[in-house]
Amino acid sequence: xxxxxxxxxxxxxxxxxxxxxxxxxxxxxxxxxxxxxxxxxxxxxxxxxxxxxxxxxxxxxxxxxxxxxxxxxxxxxxxxxxxxxxxxxxxxxxxxxxxxxxxxxxxxxxxxxxxxxxxxxxxxxxxxxxxxxxxxxxxxxxxxxxxxxxxxxxxxxxxxxxxxxxxxxxxxxxxxxxxxxxxx
Amino acid sequence: xxxxxxxxxxxxxxxxxxxxxxxxxxxxxxxxxxxxxxxxxxxxxxxxxxxxxxxxxxxxxxxxxxxxxxxxxxxxxxxxxxxxxxxxxxxxxxxxxxxxxxxxxxxxxxxxxxxxxxxxxxxxxxxxxxxxxxxxxxxxxxxxxxxxxxxxxxxxxxxxxxxxxxxxxxxxxxxxxxxxxxxxxxxxxxxxxxxxxxxxxxxxxxxxxxxxxxxxxxxxxxxxxxxxxxxxxxxxxxxxxxxxxxxxxxxxxxxxxxxxxxxxxxxxxxxxxxxxxxxxxxxxxxxxxxxxxxxxxxxxxxxxxxxxxxxxxxxxxxxxxxxxxxxxxxxxxxxxxxxxxxxxxxxxxxxxxxxxxxxxxxxxxxxxxxxxxxxxxxxxxxxxxxxxxxxxxxxxxxxxxxxxxxxxxxxxxxxxxxxxxxxxxxxxxxxxxxxxxxxxxxxxxxxxxxxxxxxxxxxxxxxxxxxxxxxxxxxxxxxxxxxxxxxxxxxxxxxxxxxxxxxxxxxxxxxxxxxxxxxxxxxxxxxxxxxxxxxxxxxxxxxxxxxxxxxxxxxxxxxxxxxxxxxxxxxxxxxxxxxxxxxxxxxxxxxxxxxxxxxxxxxxxxxxxxxxxxxxxxxxxxxxxxxxxxxxxxxxxxxxxxxxxxxxxxxxxxxx
Numbered sequence: 001x002x003x004x005x006x007x008x009x010x011x012x013x014x015x016x017x018x019x020x021x022x023x024x025x026x027x028x029x030x031x032x033x034x035x036x037x038x039x040x041x042x043x044x045x046x047x048x049x050x051x052x053x054x055x056x057x058x059x060x061x062x063x064x065x066x067x068x069x070x071x072x073x074x075x076x077x078x079x080x081x082x083x084x085x086x087x088x089x090x091x092x093x094x095x096x097x098x099x100x101x102x103x104x105x106x107x108x109x110x111x112x113x114x115x116x117x118x119x120x121x122x123x124x125x126x127x128x129x130x131x132x133x134x135x136x137x138x139x140x141x142x143x144x145x146x147x148x149x150x151x152x153x154x155x156x157x158x159x160x161x162x163x164x165x166x167x168x169x170x171x172x173x174x175x176x177x178x179x180x181x182x183x184x
Numbered sequence: 185x186x187x188x189x190x191x192x193x194x195x196x197x198x199x200x201x202x203x204x205x206x207x208x209x210x211x212x213x214x215x216x217x218x219x220x221x222x223x224x225x226x227x228x229x230x231x232x233x234x235x236x237x238x239x240x241x242x243x244x245x246x247x248x249x250x251x252x253x254x255x256x257x258x259x260x261x262x263x264x265x266x267x268x269x270x271x272x273x274x275x276x277x278x279x280x281x282x283x284x285x286x287x288x289x290x291x292x293x294x295x296x297x298x299x300x301x302x303x304x305x306x307x308x309x310x311x312x313x314x315x316x317x318x319x320x321x322x323x324x325x326x327x328x329x330x331x332x333x334x335x336x337x338x339x340x341x342x343x344x345x346x347x348x349x350x351x352x353x354x355x356x357x358x359x360x361x362x363x364x365x366x367x368x369x370x371x372x373x374x375x376x377x378x379x380x381x382x383x384x385x386x387x388x389x390x391x392x393x394x395x396x397x398x399x400x401x402x403x404x405x406x407x408x409x410x411x412x413x414x415x416x417x418x419x420x421x422x423x424x425x426x427x428x429x430x431x432x433x434x435x436x437x438x439x440x441x442x443x444x445x446x447x448x449x450x451x452x453x454x455x456x457x458x459x460x461x462x463x464x465x466x467x468x469x470x471x472x473x474x475x476x477x478x479x480x481x482x483x484x485x486x487x488x489x490x491x492x493x494x495x496x497x498x499x500x501x502x503x504x505x506x507x508x509x510x511x512x513x514x515x516x517x518x519x520x521x522x523x524x525x526x527x528x529x530x531x532x533x534x535x536x537x538x539x540x541x542x543x544x545x546x547x548x549x550x551x552x553x554x555x556x557x558x559x560x561x562x563x564x565x566x567x568x569x570x571x572x573x574x575x576x577x578x579x580x581x582x583x584x585x586x587x588x589x590x591x592x593x594x595x596x597x598x599x600x601x602x603x604x605x606x607x608x609x610x611x612x613x614x615x616x617x618x619x620x621x622x623x624x625x626x627x628x629x630x631x632x633x634x635x636x637x638x639x640x641x642x643x644x645x646x647x648x649x650x651x652x653x654x655x656x657x658x659x660x661x662x663x664x665x666x667x668x669x670x671x672x673x674x675x676x677x678x679x680x681x682x683x684x685x686x687x688x689x690x691x692x693x694x695x696x697x698x699x700x701x702x703x704x705x706x707x708x709x710x711x712x713x714x715x716x717x718x719x720x721x722x723x724x725x726x727x728x729x730x731x732x733x734x735x736x737x738x739x740x741x742x743x744x745x746x747x748x749x750x751x752x753x754x755x756x757x758x759x760x761x762x763x764x765x766x767x768x769x770x771x772x773x774x775x776x777x778x779x780x781x782x783x784x785x786x787x788x789x790x791x792x793x794x795x796x797x798x799x800x801x802x803x804x805x806x807x808x809x810x811x812x813x814x815x816x817x818x819x820x821x822x823x824x825x826x827x828x829x830x831x832x833x834x835x836x837x838x839x840x
Contacts, residue, residue: 049766050766050767053766053767054766054767057739057740057765057813061813061814061815135814135815135818136814
């Protein structure tokens with residue numbers, strides 16, 4: 001077995017790590033929540049339920065929609081994309097050609113960018129689609145959390161950072177790159 | 185006239201004691217001390233904002249019936265836990281769930297006198313699982329969970345007339361004990377009071393504690409002569425397996441007790457071999473007699489207490505059970521009985537005696553083995569005083585009441601009459617130090633000070649008289665407690681703080697044995713309350729004859745439903761409110777206009793029920809009482825009441 005094949009297979013297997021750890025974490029800090037309320041976004045779910053419940057309770061005062069995992073289709077179909085990617089990776093290792101490795105790398109990079117864009121769209125939607133009936137209305141104020149980094153949203157300081165799971169998306173890219181690099 | 189003559193020897197004795205044991209100097213001795221304290225006392229009790237205290241201290245509320253939790257060394261009040269008295273603030277004894285906790289064989293009793301908190305122990309060390317406390321008046325023992333800081337069980341003690349020598353634990357919390365202060369006819373019956381002698385009995389009760397869930401059961405009672413059983417402590421280490429009870433009124437007087445019960449030079453400490461009792465029980469050498477008592481338990485999942493009646497109790501008669509009980513003669517009307525951390529020394533705090541007698545457990549066993557008896561009382565052998573005595577603390581002060589210990593072989597005794605704490609050496613009986621208290625100290629408490637492993641460091645004196653210690657608040661003032669540092673050779677007064685009710689006795693435990701187990705909220709998916717509503721879709725109203733059940737929820741910042749109709753005068757309305765919150769410290773309250781009841785205060789995940797009997801037709805507001813959120817003030821609703829005899833349709837809604 002060649003180095004590139006091993007690397008590609010390992011990379012494909014590593015992809016499943018996204019099921020073990022959250023990909024992203026959004027945390028809200030406020031005087032009443034000094035250690036923060038953290039919401040973890042996984043490839044197939046959002047945890048933990050109590051933090052999400054509390055965030056929803058707080059959000060409803062400014063008219064934000066409820067965050068309901070059931071209403072986010074990505075959480076349902078994204079796991080299939082992971083399975084497909086892994087399967088394609090194994091097939092690529094079977095074919096074992098430089099171009100195929102590069103194509104797989106291109107697919108996962110494009111999917112990664114799309115995923116981040118999709119995440120941005122959801123954040124935008126939650127932050128801007130506010131109910132007219134909201135008890136607290138601040139003219140011009142949106143509640144979109146940062147894509148990455150920290151930001152003040154009224155009395156809350158919100159942070160948004162990749163979590164461990166994101167690594168299992170990045171590592172396969174490196175392994176595929178290595179496969180491409182070492183394939184003669 | 186005859187009564188007055190009886191007073192004279194007592195007064196003379198007291199004066200004699202004052203002249204030989206009292207403080208030296210003139211009237212300036214009693215001047216209120218100024219700022220002559222060691223200059224860094226403030227620093228040593230200062231707990232910076234946001235920092236935690238080192239110890240949890242549990243001070244009984246005495247005649248308030250409750251248990252107060254303080255932080256030490258700051259003396260800050262952390263919580264008042266309702267135990268034996270109703271508490272409108274927390275709806276304790278007012279909501280349907282906790283009413284059964286205050287049931288007794290006499291029916292619902294809204295008050296008691298709570299004296300002695302006692303932490304559960306494992307291997308003689310406080311373990312932070314539960315704290316027990318006695319109800320004096322209608323004899324009961326309560327168990328409080330240190331996960332939730334709520335009263336979770338109360339058991340009534342039958343055949344008892346005043347549950348004072350209680351609820352002191354054995355070293356692995358095998359039992360908590362309950363001796364009766366007042367002897368009563370046994371069996372209880374209508375009889376002349378002046379036929380007390382021989383007919384009245386004192387029961388010593390052993391309540392077993394389940395090592396897993398803490399469930400209390402009356403294991404057995406020992407039916408003793410009609411003395412007053414004042415206080416108790418179980419042995420530890422070498423004396424594990426024994427319990428010691430002080431007695432007064434061995435004279436068996438039944439009137440003007442202050443004189444009648446103070447005649448003998450020596451009363452007794454009753455030493456009970458409870459391991460022997462277990463043998464007699466196993467051998468069937470007991471009587472099962474009719475009794476009438478209840479056991480009330482709170483189910484933490486349904487958040488509901490139930491009261492169970494019991495009708496018999498197992499009784500051991502000392503005369504029929506040789507080796508079960510011995511009497512240790514002890515001067516004079518001993519109050520506290522305290523066992524040192526090694527388990528060897530049994531201190532009898534003879535409150536009317538000039539000296540203090542300390543017995544030796546080893547000598548006691550020897551005296552039993554060699555039958556060194558000085559007669560017997562009601563079939564119970566009296567051991568020879570000189571054969572059990574370990575030593576005498578000579579002229580320590582006036583009116584010794586209670587002793588606790590540090591980890592370095594020192595004992596600390598309170599003196600009520602001379603209003604001081606005296607430190608002395610166990611074994612040499614030498615007096616090492618004395619400090620005044622303000623005023624008339626009863627119990628004292630050293631964290632772990634009655635266990636095998638005292639945690640030391642501080643001593644809290646709990647006083648009966650306050651007088652000039654704080655800004656005056658009319659004739660009644662909160663009782664004072666003083667905190668002393670006992671780490672040095674000399675005790676140092678650090679802090680003086682007011683307490684609730686009467687801080688009768690206290691216990692304290694290092695914070696880390698409790699704080700990590702403290703519950704933050706109840707999990708909604710573990711709620712098994714029969715009238716719960718786990719989300720707003722489950723909220724509704726149901727009619728069952730004249731009873732109307734409202735299944736209601738709370739979440740920041742509304743009730744669901746908040747418009748209620750279909751109730752009429754003559755109905756009995758039950759608001760079953762489930763707090764849907766799942767976050768720390770987000771209770772919601774419910775108050776209904778005109779309700780002849782308290783508010784509800786519902787913890788996250790909990791369901792509580794308010795019974796409301798509408799009296800007049802109209803539309804009545806209800807609202808949340810706990811400032812829960814930015815829109816707390818909007819957390820309100822209406823209930824419409826139709827005239828008596830009408831037939832309104834049940835209707836409930838939110839945002840319609």
